[in-house]
Amino acid sequence: MLAELRSALALACLDTDATVPLDHLGAGPLRCRADVSARIDTLARALLERMDAEDWDPGAAPRAVTSVLAASVPAVEAALLRAAAGSARPGEVR
Numbered sequence: 359m360l361a362e363l364r365s366a367l368a369l370a371c372l373d374t375d376a377t378v379p380l381d382h383l384g385a386g387p388l389r390c391r392a393d394v395s396a397r398i399d400t401l402a403r404a405l406l407e408r409m410d411a412e413d414w415d416p417g418a419a420p421r422a423v424t425s426v427l428a429a430s431v432p433a434v435e436a437a438l439l440r441a442a443a444g445s446a447r448p449g450e451v452r
Contacts, residue, residue, distance in 0.1 A: 359441045363402045366433040371398065401426060409438055416442040 412418035419438040
């Protein structure tokens with residue numbers, strides 16, 4: 359689940375059709391690939407925590423994405439919806 363979420367976030371931030379500006383990755387310079395990876399991990403964990411707080415309610419996925427990323431990112435929402443539908447349970451994914 360976390361790997362799928364990281365991939366969706368990376369594409370949303372780094373792809374040529376990026377929907378999330380790089381400044382949404384946080385303050386400070388991004389000096390290397392490890393900096394980008396660490397910030398994507400932070401965003402992924404924030405999304406998981408938000409969904410966990412909502413007891414993995416599928417209706418919370420769009421709100422979680424918008425609150426964490428300040429943008430609608432369908433691929434990230436879809437990853438959260440898949441997790442809410444089956445594999446993730448409250449408190450299980452952190």
